[in-house]
Amino acid sequence: MQFNSKRNKLTAAILLWAATSSVSANIEVEISYLQQEIDNGPVLSNILPEPEDAGLKGAELAIQDSNTTGRFLKHNYQLNSFLSGSQEQLLEKAQEQYTQGVRFFVVNTSEQTLQLIIKSLAKDALFFNAGSRTDQLRTETCLPNLLHTIPSRSMLNDGLAQWLKTKRLQKVLMITGSEPNDKAYSAAFKRAAKRFGLKIVAEKQWSFDTDLRRTAQKEMPLFTQQRDYDVVFVADERGDFGEYVLYNTWLPRPVVGTQGLSPVTWHRVVEQHGAAQLQSRFEKLSERWMNSKDYASWAAIRSVAEAVTRTNENDATTVTNYIRSEAFELAGFKGRKLSYREWNGQLRQPIPLIHPRSLVSQSPQEGFLHPTNELDTLGFDQKEINCSNINK
Amino acid sequence: MKIKNLLIPIAAGILLAAPALHAETAYVSNEKDDTVSIIDLNTMKVTDTLNVGERPRGILFSKDYTKLYICASDSDTVQVMDLKTKQIIKELPSGEDPEQFALHPNDRHLYISNEDDALVTIVDTETSEVLAQIDVGVEPEGMAVSPDGKIAVNTSETTNMVHWIDTTTYQLIDNTLVDQRPRHVEFSKDSKILWASSEIGGTVSVINVNDRKIFKKISFKIKGVHPDKIQPVGVKLSDDGRYAFVALGPSNHIAVVNANTYEVEDYILVGRRVWHMDFNEDQSLLLSTNGISGDVSVIDISKMKAIKSIKVGRYPWGVIVKP
Numbered sequence: 059m060q061f062n063s064k065r066n067k068l069t070a071a072i073l074l075w076a077a078t079s080s081v082s083a084n085i086e087v088e089i090s091y092l093q094q095e096i097d098n099g100p101v102l103s104n105i106l107p108e109p110e111d112a113g114l115k116g117a118e119l120a121i122q123d124s125n126t127t128g129r130f131l132k133h134n135y136q137l138n139s140f141l142s143g144s145q146e147q148l149l150e151k152a153q154e155q156y157t158q159g160v161r162f163f164v165v166n167t168s169e170q171t172l173q174l175i176i177k178s179l180a181k182d183a184l185f186f187n188a189g190s191r192t193d194q195l196r197t198e199t200c201l202p203n204l205l206h207t208i209p210s211r212s213m214l215n216d217g218l219a220q221w222l223k224t225k226r227l228q229k230v231l232m233i234t235g236s237e238p239n240d241k242a243y244s245a246a247f248k249r250a251a252k253r254f255g256l257k258i259v260a261e262k263q264w265s266f267d268t269d270l271r272r273t274a275q276k277e278m279p280l281f282t283q284q285r286d287y288d289v290v291f292v293a294d295e296r297g298d299f300g301e302y303v304l305y306n307t308w309l310p311r312p313v314v315g316t317q318g319l320s321p322v323t324w325h326r327v328v329e330q331h332g333a334a335q336l337q338s339r340f341e342k343l344s345e346r347w348m349n350s351k352d353y354a355s356w357a358a359i360r361s362v363a364e365a366v367t368r369t370n371e372n373d374a375t376t377v378t379n380y381i382r383s384e385a386f387e388l389a390g391f392k393g394r395k396l397s398y399r400e401w402n403g404q405l406r407q408p409i410p411l412i413h414p415r416s417l418v419s420q421s422p423q424e425g426f427l428h429p430t431n432e433l434d435t436l437g438f439d440q441k442e443i444n445c446s447n448i449n450k
Numbered sequence: 451m452k453i454k455n456l457l458i459p460i461a462a463g464i465l466l467a468a469p470a471l472h473a474e475t476a477y478v479s480n481e482k483d484d485t486v487s488i489i490d491l492n493t494m495k496v497t498d499t500l501n502v503g504e505r506p507r508g509i510l511f512s513k514d515y516t517k518l519y520i521c522a523s524d525s526d527t528v529q530v531m532d533l534k535t536k537q538i539i540k541e542l543p544s545g546e547d548p549e550q551f552a553l554h555p556n557d558r559h560l561y562i563s564n565e566d567d568a569l570v571t572i573v574d575t576e577t578s579e580v581l582a583q584i585d586v587g588v589e590p591e592g593m594a595v596s597p598d599g600k601i602a603v604n605t606s607e608t609t610n611m612v613h614w615i616d617t618t619t620y621q622l623i624d625n626t627l628v629d630q631r632p633r634h635v636e637f638s639k640d641s642k643i644l645w646a647s648s649e650i651g652g653t654v655s656v657i658n659v660n661d662r663k664i665f666k667k668i669s670f671k672i673k674g675v676h677p678d679k680i681q682p683v684g685v686k687l688s689d690d691g692r693y694a695f696v697a698l699g700p701s702n703h704i705a706v707v708n709a710n711t712y713e714v715e716d717y718i719l720v721g722r723r724v725w726h727m728d729f730n731e732d733q734s735l736l737l738s739t740n741g742i743s744g745d746v747s748v749i750d751i752s753k754m755k756a757i758k759s760i761k762v763g764r765y766p767w768g769v770i771v772k773p
Contacts, residue, residue, distance in 0.1 A: 123609075126568050126588045126609060127588060127608070127609035127610070129585075130611060130625040131625075332589070332607060335565055335589050335607075338547075339566065339588075368627075387629075387630050389608065389631040389651075393700070394650070395652070
């Protein structure tokens with residue numbers, strides 16, 4: 059039955075092609091997906107590990123979505139995906155793909171690997187950063203052929219800080235992990251606190267190395283002993299100790315940041331604005347929940363497909379120009395149309411604030427105004443960046 | 451003074467007599483309550499709440515108003531309710547996740563969009579037989595059959611197309627690319643013009659049915675509302691050919707569009723996140739479902755103003771009026 063219906067479809071497709079091939083040719087779009095498997099080292103809260111194909115499945119779903127659309131236009135999308143722990147191997151693959159004619163790259167790697175890949179290829183390739191949240195990529199080394207679908211740490215923390223301000227949770231106790239990423243996350247929060255007028259009452263560095271699953275109840279209250287605070291902020295990106303801060307603080311206060319109430323790109327609890335459909339398509343494909351990395355890869359490929367659909371072209375320059383133009387809009391299941399900031403190629407997007415079982419809010423919060431687009435109250439605005447090598 | 455006093459009882463008498471003449475009722479599907487609310491349009495009150503399948507969204511009546519069809523999306527079925535007994539008498543094989551549907555003028559063939567499966571399913575409501583399944587774009591949503599019965603159209607929210615289906619051959623005959631996230635389609639009475647709303651694009655495309663090309667794109671502007679929050683969903687055309695009403699989602703307004711010049715004439719403030727609408731029989735009233743405020747707004751067409759809001763279940767989705 060399955061086989062038959064497939065064959066029928068194929069026959070129909072061939073007939074259709076034969077009938078109309080003189081009018082317009084098929085358009086083939088090849089996209090490379092490169093994912094670096096990063097070992098975060100052993101963590102204390104290792105009960106619920108991140109899926110290893112986070113990002114890849116989002117890319118696969120986007121290809122599937124795009125091909126469903128493409129079959130009406132005779133556009134076909136193909137994904138070439140590579141997962142590796144080795145920077146060298148990914149670099150080699152990228153070069154090999156470029157030589158074979160691929161010009162669209164979705165890169166879910168560390169910032170360093172991403173930079174190396176971009177440098178190693180000619181400038182006519184278009185890159186999507188779907189892995190690195192580094193602010194520096196959006197403020198200093200902006201590249202005209204680099205777009206970011208994953209929000210920066212600043213976007214996430216601005217979204218969080220707006221909510222804290224709205225809830226009048228003004229006095230913050232900060233706890234930062236020892237990893238460089240944790241420090242970067244904290245730095246983004248401090249910037250947000252300053253922008254939106256929150257007060258940091260104390261900053262603490264987490265450097266304990268006991269097994270907190272056994273002793274959190276004992277250690278954490280003492281560690282968070284402080285005269286007064288409204289909320290505890292945690293920066294622990296790899297999930298080492300952060301889960302054990304909740305319900306163990308000296309004062310009974312909410313926990314926000316990388317654990318507790320978290321600003322994210324995407325999460326299973328996001329279901330408004332048609333997101334329920336995206337979630338169920340994803341679950342059917344992957345048998346797991348869609349996460350932030352999946353969403354970033356999905357949005358990257360959907361952006362390429364949207365540009366190809368509207369322009370009927372597959373060359374990287376046309377696609378890049380269209381994506382960066384005012385005409386571009388992406389329906390991303392976040393309740394507003396999404397587009398890219400011309401000053402640093404960042405995808406504008408609302409930031410869901412979630413706890414593991416529900417959506418609490420979505421930023422920008424009401425009342426945080428911006429002269430052109432409220433979404434630009436999240437992350438670095440045009441005047442706040444230092445990019446010299448961007449054309450526009 | 452005396453005359454005035456005399457007039458009041460007479461007026462009251464007329465008002466009291468009215469319900470006996472017109473017992474119009476509105477049916478509202480409540481997406482998050484798995485119920486259908488029934489509103490008496492004379493008293494403007496909910497008189498009954500019926501339990502139906504999971505996540506009810508699209509609803510419509512059979513031509514003679516004896517049956518109610520309900521898309522029970524999460525139950526993967528279209529339920530048929532006998533309106534006399536208010537019992538579900540049949541479940542139709544709708545395909546997975548039916549969201550919206552349209553009844554062919556022959557009163558038998560139901561065209562159903564299967565949101566999760568990128569399909570349109572055509573079901574014979576008498577024999578419960580699936581007549582055809584047609585591949586369409588990602589997340590099929592809006593469905594309409596032209597009043598002359600020749601063409602069915604479906605919109606796909608992620609593919610951003612209007613798909614045209616020949617109702618005699620069940621073949622896809624054409625696709626029209628529209629703006630982001632097309633939601634609802636509505637034919638003009640003469641079957642010559644199709645209106646298609648794009649929720650994220652923020653526009654309504656007016657399409658010539660003959661060549662299937664867009665000849666007018668309507669956009670909206672409401673003072674004090676960010677353009678991104680103006681998200682057209684439901685479209686309703688008045689029978690006199692004067693107006694198209696467009697529900698604008700989270701902007702909490704309904705646009706009044708001149709159906710001849712395609713100019714927006716007015717915006718009516720209603721409840722929060724307005725999606726679908728229907729008229730009463732003489733088209734003096736328009737009802738809208740407001741998902742977030744969980745109510746139905748009643749608009750007086752002569753004043754172009756909401757005169758009443760009626761609390762229903764959680765996340766009201768569709769509304770239809772039985773004369």
